Amino acid sequence: MELEAILFYFFAGITAFSVLFIAVTRNILYAAFALILTFIGVAGLFVFMGAEFIAITQILVYVGGILVLLVFGIMLTHRLKGQKLKTDRYQMLFGFLISAGIFGLFIQSIHSGAFSNLPWVDQEYSQEVELKSFGLSLMTDYVLAFEVIGILLLVALIGAVRIAGNARKEGTDAA
Amino acid sequence: MLLLGALMFCVGLFVVFTRKNAIMVLIGIELMLNSANLNLVTFSRFDPQALQGQIFSLFVITIAAAEAAVALAIVVKVYKYFKTSDLDKINSMKG
Numbered sequence: 001m002e003l004e005a006i007l008f009y010f011f012a013g014i015t016a017f018s019v020l021f022i023a024v025t026r027n028i029l030y031a032a033f034a035l036i037l038t039f040i041g042v043a044g045l046f047v048f049m050g051a052e053f054i055a056i057t058q059i060l061v062y063v064g065g066i067l068v069l070l071v072f073g074i075m076l077t078h079r080l081k082g083q084k085l086k087t088d089r090y091q092m093l094f095g096f097l098i099s100a101g102i103f104g105l106f107i108q109s110i111h112s113g114a115f116s117n118l119p120w121v122d123q124e125y126s127q128e129v130e131l132k133s134f135g136l137s138l139m140t141d142y143v144l145a146f147e148v149i150g151i152l153l154l155v156a157l158i159g160a161v162r163i164a165g166n167a168r169k170e171g172t173d174a175a
Numbered sequence: 176m177l178l179l180g181a182l183m184f185c186v187g188l189f190v191v192f193t194r195k196n197a198i199m200v201l202i203g204i205e206l207m208l209n210s211a212n213l214n215l216v217t218f219s220r221f222d223p224q225a226l227q228g229q230i231f232s233l234f235v236i237t238i239a240a241a242e243a244a245v246a247l248a249i250v251v252k253v254y255k256y257f258k259t260s261d262l263d264k265i266n267s268m269k270g
Contacts, residue, residue, distance in 0.1 A: 073247040077254040095192030105182035156241035164248035
């Protein structure tokens with residue numbers, strides 16, 4: 001087995017293991033740290049899929065942004081007095097049945113879909129995706145979606161600050 | 176690859192169903208969004224242009240970031256009001 005395949009299975013193993021760890025752990029902080037491992041593993045897999053830009057964005061946005069936000073949320077919503085941050089679970093059987101059923105359905109449909117036999121899979125795009133063409137098509141073909149997503153981010157930012165912000169001035173605030 | 180995406184999605188669903196804490200539910204949602212990204216990028220490899228799936232997953236990442244910011248703001252505010260982030264105890268809108 002060449003090095004590339006070993007690395008691929010290494011990242012896939014990291015992802016699968018940490019995802020399963022999130023499913024079984026009861027400590028919220030451990031789940032958040034396992035989520036970091038998951039995101040790093042998925043970023044590694046993105047590199048093997050020829051999507052380097054998505055991999056970098058994944059690390060920047062998820063590990064650098066969302067995880068920090070999550071840990072801050074955990075800090076702000078628990079009184080940290082040395083006790084472990086446990087979360088209760090409920091509906092274990094129900095949830096397990098539904099998710100295992102959907103997992104079985106996915107496996108079955110992936111196998112019956114037999115994607116590796118489809119004609120268009122044979123012409124696998126082996127050439128590397130250039131960052132230049134990625135940026136060009138982002139700014140030409142998808143420019144409307146790009147602008148809309150920018151506005152959405154701005155609105156979400158303002159909304160988040162407005163919701164979580166200090167309520168001291170709410171008496172004089174018109175809103 | 177697709178199997179890993181399916182596994183991530185189902186674990187995310189499981190976490191959303193079975194946890195009581197709001198932040199754990201958020202973690203499950205992030206897992207599901209990320210598994211969708213994994214599938215998009217996987218299929219994008221067979222695209223002759225090889226770009227549509229990647230660009231779509233870029234948008235998915237952006238929306239996930241916006242969603243996490245707003246949701247955590249709401250969770251913090253709810254915690255200030257109810258003094259708990261347990262989803263079963265936040266039931267003042269229960270009919």
